[in-house]
Amino acid sequence: LRPDEGAYYLAAFDTPPAWNDPPLTTIELATFGSGVQLTGYTLTAHRLYLEWRLPGRVDADYHYFGHFLDAGGEKIGQRDSLLWPGRYWCAGDRLITWADAEIPTAAAALRVGLYTLNNGAVVNASVVDGAGNAVSAWVDIPLLSAP
Numbered sequence: 001l002r003p004d005e006g007a008y009y010l011a012a013f014d015t016p017p018a019w020n021d022p023p024l025t026t027i028e029l030a031t032f033g034s035g036v037q038l039t040g041y042t043l044t045a046h047r048l049y050l051e052w053r054l055p056g057r058v059d060a061d062y063h064y065f066g067h068f069l070d071a072g073g074e075k076i077g078q079r080d081s082l083l084w085p086g087r088y089w090c091a092g093d094r095l096i097t098w099a100d101a102e103i104p105t106a107a108a109a110l111r112v113g114l115y116t117l118n119n120g121a122v123v124n125a126s127v128v129d130g131a132g133n134a135v136s137a138w139v140d141i142p143l144l145s146a147p
Helices: none
Strands: 025-032 037-044 047-053 063-069 075-082 094-100 109-118 121-124 134-136 139-142
Touching: 025 139, 037 109, 047 063, 075 094
Parallel strands: none
Antiparallel strands: 025 037, 037 047, 047 094, 063 075, 063 109, 109 121, 109 139
């Protein structure tokens, strides 16, 4: 901390705190090449929530994106943000991220992916199958209706 920045606190829990915010919708498990898994999401009128399972420490700091697609598959909005830094990941941890975002009322799908920055270039992380083969650069989640 810098002078005048206050303090920070660490807390140890016997059991993890309960999630009491908007209910999360469980999705079909999507595993990325780093081992991180996307397991759920929630959209509110002005916020994107994503639920992740972490594989343990990694040497990369990932960013995530949420693209909002219309019924024709065209991107009509997006929100990018930094995921929790990889050096802090612990095996089996559940991470819930949230980012303020204007969710378009015409959104029919949510596209979620991970990427790193390498000398200013975006490098997408692949979604992999059970054998570790790359199958896509993102996950598309059909939405029943936008919030």
